Amino acid sequence: xxSDLALLAGLALLxxxxxxxxxxxxxxxxxxxxxxxxxxxxxxGYVDHPPLSIALLAAARGLFGDSLPxxxxxxxVAGGASVFVTGLIARALGARRAAQVxxxxxxxxxxxxxxxxxxxxxxAFEVLSWxxxxxxxxxxxxxxxxxxxxxxxxxxxxxxxxxxxVGVLIVGLVVGLALTAQRRHLRSPWLWLxxxxxxxxxxxxxxxxxxxxxxxREFMANAGALKNVHMGPLEFFLAQITLAHPLAxxxxxxxxxxxxxxxxxxxLRPLAVAYVVAFALLVAQAGKVYYLTPIYPLxxxxxxxxxxxxxxxxxxxxxxxxxxxxxxxxxxxAVPLAMPVLSVDGYLAYARAIGLxxxxxxxxxxxxxxxxxxxxxxxxxxxxxxARVADRLSPADRARAVIFTxxxxxxxALEWFGPSRHLPRVISGHNSYWLWGPGDLRRDDxxxxxxxxxxxxxxxxxxxxxxxxxxCTYCMPYENGLPIYLARxxxxxxxxxxxxxxxxx
Numbered sequence: 029x030x031s032d033l034a035l036l037a038g039l040a041l042l043x044x045x046x047x048x049x050x051x052x053x054x055x056x057x058x059x060x061x062x063x064x065x066x067x068x069x070x071x072x073g074y075v076d077h078p079p080l081s082i083a084l085l086a087a088a089r090g091l092f093g094d095s096l097p098x099x100x101x102x103x104x105v106a107g108g109a110s111v112f113v114t115g116l117i118a119r120a121l122g123a124r125r126a127a128q129v130x131x132x133x134x135x136x137x138x139x140x141x142x143x144x145x146x147x148x149x150x151x152a153f154e155v156l157s158w159x160x161x162x163x164x165x166x167x168x169x170x171x172x173x174x175x176x177x178x179x180x181x182x183x184x185x186x187x188x189x190x191x192x193x194v195g196v197l198i199v200g201l202v203v204g205l206a207l208t209a210q211r212r213h214l215r216s217p218w219l220w221l222x223x224x225x226x227x228x229x230x231x232x233x234x235x236x237x238x239x240x241x242x243x244x245r246e247f248m249a250n251a252g253a254l255k256n257v258h259m260g261p262l263e264f265f266l267a268q269i270t271l272a273h274p275l276a277x278x279x280x281x282x283x284x285x286x287x288x289x290x291x292x293x294x295x296l297r298p299l300a301v302a303y304v305v306a307f308a309l310l311v312a313q314a315g316k317v318y319y320l321t322p323i324y325p326l327x328x329x330x331x332x333x334x335x336x337x338x339x340x341x342x343x344x345x346x347x348x349x350x351x352x353x354x355x356x357x358x359x360x361x362a363v364p365l366a367m368p369v370l371s372v373d374g375y376l377a378y379a380r381a382i383g384l385x386x387x388x389x390x391x392x393x394x395x396x397x398x399x400x401x402x403x404x405x406x407x408x409x410x411x412x413x414x415a416r417v418a419d420r421l422s423p424a425d426r427a428r429a430v431i432f433t434x435x436x437x438x439x440x441a442l443e444w445f446g447p448s449r450h451l452p453r454v455i456s457g458h459n460s461y462w463l464w465g466p467g468d469l470r471r472d473d474x475x476x477x478x479x480x481x482x483x484x485x486x487x488x489x490x491x492x493x494x495x496x497x498x499x500c501t502y503c504m505p506y507e508n509g510l511p512i513y514l515a516r517x518x519x520x521x522x523x524x525x526x527x528x529x530x531x532x533x
Contacts, residue, residue: 032125036115039132040108047104047145051097053368057147058403060099061440064089066460068443073236075243075459075532080189081150099148106152107145110325111136113159117329120166121293127336130352134279134328135159137359139386140271140321142366143400150191151318157187158197158322162299165201166326169210169295174218181222185229192244193319200305204298240463243532247459250533252314257388259317264307267317267387272324274384275358279351280324283331290334299326316389368401372502375401395505403437406503410438410478410510411445413498417476417512418451420495425474430455430467434479434531438507442478452476457529466526477513488525490517 067086072079084102092098111132118131135141144151164180167173187194205213213219237244259267269277286293287300303323310319332348339347364370364378365386376396379385386398394402414431421429429452433439439456446454455466469475477485478498485492498510518525 032115032119032128035125036112036119036128036132039115039129039136040112042108043111043136043145044104044108047107048097048101050146050367050369051100051104053096053146054372054401054404056096056099056404056407056444057149058407058437058440060148061407061444062436062459063148063440064099065436065440065443069460069464071236072232073240073244075463076247077150077191077244078189078230078233079236080186081148081153081191084153085148100146103145103148103152106156107141110141110152110156110159113156113163114325114329117159117163117166117326118332120163120170121329121333123329123333123336124340124348126348126352127332130279130335130348130355131325131329131332133352133355133359134273134276134332135325137355137362138272138276138321138324139362139366140318142363143386146367154187154191154194155322155325157183157190157194159325161187161194161197161201162323162326165299166296168213169298172295174213174216177213177216177218177222178225179222181225182229184222185226188226188230189233193315196306196309196315196319197302197323199309200302201298203305204301207301208297210295210298243463247532248313255390255533256314256316257391258314259311261307261311264311264317264320268320270384270387271318271321273359273362275355276324276328279331279335279355280327281331282334283327283329286330286334287327292337293330296330303327317387318389368404372397393505395502397502399504402502402504406498406500406507407437407441408445409500409503410441410498410507411449411451413496413510413512414442414476414478415449415451417495417514418449421474426452428470429474429476430469431476431478432456432529434458436461438478438510457526457531459532462526462530462532466522469522471518471522472516475515475518477515479510480513482511482513485513485515488519488528489515490519491515 063082063085066074066082067089070083070086088098088102092101114135115128115132118128141155144155160183161180164176164183168176168180184194184198205211272280284300284303287296306320306323335351336348364375365382365384368375370378386400390399392399418426418429431442431452431454433442433454433456436456436458439454439461442451442454453467455461482492482494493514494511495514496512498512500508
């Protein structure tokens with residue numbers, strides 16, 4: 029019914045408007061600074077991500093400018109679209125209007141989805157691409173519409189051009205097809221044509237990887253071994269409950285069990301297998317715990333359809349609307365834990381009162397704020413400190429000086445806030461900044477080095493002077509008390525020095 033679609037569209041629009049109204053938050057996020065730098069250097073790939081989200085960011089900036097609401101607009105739109113598609117999945121499974129709303133509300137208020145719809149990254153588009161693939165898989169398997177494998181291939185190719193973890197869902201689904209009665213689809217020409225379309229779409233990025241020596245493979249190996257928090261299966265599972273909203277756990281668990289056991293959902297058994305395969309792959313590879321969360325729109329929708337069917341058989345009208353109302357109320361209560369709608373002090377008090385915090389995903393030490401919030405602090409302080417150092421240089425030194433940083437957040441911040449402070453050029457050995465190179469740097473050029481120990485810097489330069497320290501409140505601890513050095517006289521030829529500074533993680 030059109031009224032169902034209108035209601036889902038209204039929820040999606042409300043999601044978009046909510047995120048736009050709160051888009052200023054506590055300031056720009058670390059990864060946004062890096063993606064903005066990438067958007068100034070368009071390519072078919074980057075060390076740590078494919079190019080699609082960066083191209084979309086460049087287009088958004090061209091159309092709407094560089095304000096935070098403009099930068100974050102498309103992430104909010106992707107979040108709203110994910111809410112709508114979740115309702116479509118429930119609708120495809122025969123759920124009535126209230127159950128469609130229940131499923132859509134679960135996606136609306138999942139803490140992880142709230143977080144990634146607040147700032148710009150590829151993660152908001154990943155949720156949408158998975159949800160679209162889940163919807164198409166339901167239509168293909170449930171309604172026996174094999175021609176839709178063509179659309180599945182297009183969405184899969186675009187999803188892979190956004191983030192390679194979409195491949196986890198694809199692998200899981202293929203295994204699910206092979207292990208169930210739906211294996212006949214593996215013989216369908218439509219599936220193979222869809223796979224060919226996906227391959228064509230992602231081919232430019234794969235060629236870029238070949239040309240650059242597969243840097244993403246190195247990045248993923250380092251991140252899994254050194255950066256990401258390693259979780260066992262139980263800890264990984266419990267983190268899913270937090271990220272997908274504790275109240276929604278009965279809904280998605282019911283949906284998962286129904287996909288496995290209910291005769292009504294037998295046609296969708298490959299999707300149940302896909303969940304288990306994706307879970308196992310991510311645990312085995314030390315993937316970040318949120319990498320699995322884009323599968324929950326499917327499980328929310330299946331759980332809502334299951335509850336709706338049970339209520340219909342018993343002629344009960346209240347269970348689904350009551351569950352939707354509870355999801356709305358408890359979802360609103362979860363919002364301050366996932367995005368900065370309160371003051372910092374207000375958030376800290378609220379988090380203590382609720383007793384929930386996001387699971388740690390990286391091995392970095394945190395302070396009062398979890399990393400997802402702390403990474404919004406410290407950037408203007410860093411830019412101001414480096415500006416003080418640069419202002420002390422002679423005109424001749426300033427003309428040749430460069431700034432070297434230890435990570436892409438610092439480099440992105442100094443590039444973003446640098447023009448208003450007339451900062452020198454910024455370089456870094458971290459991820460794609462390393463590929464962008466040192467430019468025309470000469471061995472005798474002055475280098476403003478951000479971070480590192482005196483011993484580390486002295487190992488690279490003949491003359492090293494500690495000239496300032498950048499301090500910030502609420503930022504990540506390793507960004508507070510950050511030493512700023514003035515270094516001269518590189519001890520190695522620039523090409524050798526640059527090779528030594530490479531850091532993919």
